[in-house]
Amino acid sequence: MTRLTVESVGIQALLEDHGRSGLAHLGVGRSGAADRASYDLANRLVGNRPGAACIEVTLGRLAFTVDATVSMAVTGAPVAIRCGNRAHAVNASFPARAGDTVTLGTPAAGLRTYVAVRGGIAGQEVLGSVSWDTMAQLGTPPLRAGDVLQVSHAKTDWPATDVAPVAAIGSGPLDLPLLLGPRDDWFTDEALDRLANREFTVTSDANRVGIRLDGPDLPRCHSGELASEGVVLGALQVPTRGRPTLFLADRPVTGGYPVIGVVPLSGVNRAAQAVPGTRIRFRPRRR
Amino acid sequence: MTASSACAPVLRPCGDTAWLLDLDDNRVVHRWATAVRKAGLNGVSEVVPGLSTLLVTLDPDVTDSATLHAALTALEPWPEMAGEDERHVIDVRYDGEDLHAVADLTGLAVDEVVAAHTGTPWRVAFCGFAPGFSYLVGGDPRLRVPRRDESRVRVPAGAVAIAGEFSSVYPRVSPGGWQLLGHTDAVLWNPAADPPSVLRPGAVVEFRDVTR
Numbered sequence: 001m002t003r004l005t006v007e008s009v010g011i012q013a014l015l016e017d018h019g020r021s022g023l024a025h026l027g028v029g030r031s032g033a034a035d036r037a038s039y040d041l042a043n044r045l046v047g048n049r050p051g052a053a054c055i056e057v058t059l060g061r062l063a064f065t066v067d068a069t070v071s072m073a074v075t076g077a078p079v080a081i082r083c084g085n086r087a088h089a090v091n092a093s094f095p096a097r098a099g100d101t102v103t104l105g106t107p108a109a110g111l112r113t114y115v116a117v118r119g120g121i122a123g124q125e126v127l128g129s130v131s132w133d134t135m136a137q138l139g140t141p142p143l144r145a146g147d148v149l150q151v152s153h154a155k156t157d158w159p160a161t162d163v164a165p166v167a168a169i170g171s172g173p174l175d176l177p178l179l180l181g182p183r184d185d186w187f188t189d190e191a192l193d194r195l196a197n198r199e200f201t202v203t204s205d206a207n208r209v210g211i212r213l214d215g216p217d218l219p220r221c222h223s224g225e226l227a228s229e230g231v232v233l234g235a236l237q238v239p240t241r242g243r244p245t246l247f248l249a250d251r252p253v254t255g256g257y258p259v260i261g262v263v264p265l266s267g268v269n270r271a272a273q274a275v276p277g278t279r280i281r282f283r284p285r286r287r
Numbered sequence: 288m289t290a291s292s293a294c295a296p297v298l299r300p301c302g303d304t305a306w307l308l309d310l311d312d313n314r315v316v317h318r319w320a321t322a323v324r325k326a327g328l329n330g331v332s333e334v335v336p337g338l339s340t341l342l343v344t345l346d347p348d349v350t351d352s353a354t355l356h357a358a359l360t361a362l363e364p365w366p367e368m369a370g371e372d373e374r375h376v377i378d379v380r381y382d383g384e385d386l387h388a389v390a391d392l393t394g395l396a397v398d399e400v401v402a403a404h405t406g407t408p409w410r411v412a413f414c415g416f417a418p419g420f421s422y423l424v425g426g427d428p429r430l431r432v433p434r435r436d437e438s439r440v441r442v443p444a445g446a447v448a449i450a451g452e453f454s455s456v457y458p459r460v461s462p463g464g465w466q467l468l469g470h471t472d473a474v475l476w477n478p479a480a481d482p483p484s485v486l487r488p489g490a491v492v493e494f495r496d497v498t499r
Contacts (some may be wrong), residue, residue, distance in 0.1 A: 231343025254415030262302030
């Protein structure tokens with residue numbers, strides 16, 4: 001059984017997979033990889049079954065050693081990869097040999113890097129997923145130096161290609177589509193106008209739960225409090241006072257502030273790569 | 288009042304993978320939740336009650352938003368049937384740190400707080416805040432108290448608490464700002480069990496005083 005030994009962790013390294021589904025009514029959110037597109041790509045590059053667990057690394061700087069030869073791929077926020085004494089590129093599969101230490105540098109752009117190992121990584125499965133939900137504190141706890149991870153058997157046939165062309169993660173403003181609702185009618189026309197025409201900025205208060213944004217006030221035309229209701233991935237929630245929050249993988253399942261609009265999944269994946277300071281322009285439209 | 292005329296819901300869009308049914312009250316929410324679950328609609332991934340809404344999310348690999356909209360508008364709320372609700376009795380020792388504060392806030396004697404909390408059945412309106420954390424409604428209106436001014440960093444599992452119109456039992460150790468009335472030894476959250484949570488939306492909950 002192939003094993004990975006974690007040598008060092010930068011800010012955060014988590015096991016993440018497709019997450020938990022069908023339990024939101026019990027207060028259990030989906031969690032799972034924050035940038036699903038990069039995560040899925042990493043698994044495809046090494047011929048893993050969809051949903052195999054990968055390591056999600058925040059701001060790079062992960063090092064681990066493998067005890068047997070294994071194929072791996074690194075996607076998402078691009079980092080320099082050292083494997084033994086060799087360098088490898090992101091978005092392509094490469095072999096790590098028995099005894100090699102694999103080291104990820106700091107990303108030049110973006111926030112979250114995914115490491116897939118052929119077979120996937122085994123973890124502590126809770127309610128059908130190994131994903132660590134940072135808000136619910138469920139799943140496989142955050143990786144620490146000294147942890148030994150087993151490689152699993154979630155593999156399938158090799159893909160036809162071992163390199164994937166991927167649009168670069170830029171550092172310029174992020175354009176995010178936003179489907180208005182369910183509570184856009186709680187906001188004034190002025191608020192909807194500002195939402196469409198002004199810029200927002202990702203604050204340092206950004207994690208797997210959500211991204212708090214600086215930007216113009218979004219005044220309401222509706223007074224009173226919202227009765228708690230279900231919240232979806234990508235919801236842009238606007239508290240009475242304070243800054244709007246764009247919810248990511250570890251969002252709460254219910255919330256008591258109105259959601260003005262929802263960013264579709266492709267936009268959520270890009271938002272999950274936005275570092276603090278990134279400017280965001282929303283492109284609201286009605287369904 | 289027929290079921291359909293009373294309950295024809297407004298469907299609010301939640302992105303391209305969910306609809307929010309805007310309903311009148313929490314009882315109707317559970318009737319709709321039952322209807323959606325029993326209909327077994329293809330590609331429905333989550334059915335999530337709120338206080339007066341029901342969120343229905345879809346799996347985009349299986350279905351799409353327009354198909355789900357059409358399926359939901361063709362449904363009617365599940366008919367209400369007496370005696371069909373899931374019921375739980377929870378034994379509570381009323382020795383919570385905020386019991387006297389709640390008595391002061393409500394103008395009731397401590398025994399009267401306990402009698403009010405045990406005197407009416409509650410219902411799980413919805414879950415949230417933490418895995419297995421259930422918001423119970425339908426209690427004695429005299430028990431409406433604000434949250435504590437300062438949230439506790441650590442509330443033990445099994446703590447029985449109230450805030451606003453709600454009561455709850457903390458399913459796991461967590462931070463919390465609700466007023467603590469007492470505690471129960473009942474295990475309400477077990478991630479190894481299926482389902483992992485005892486107090487599920489729609490269930491009726493009665494508290495029984497076992498302090499002495």
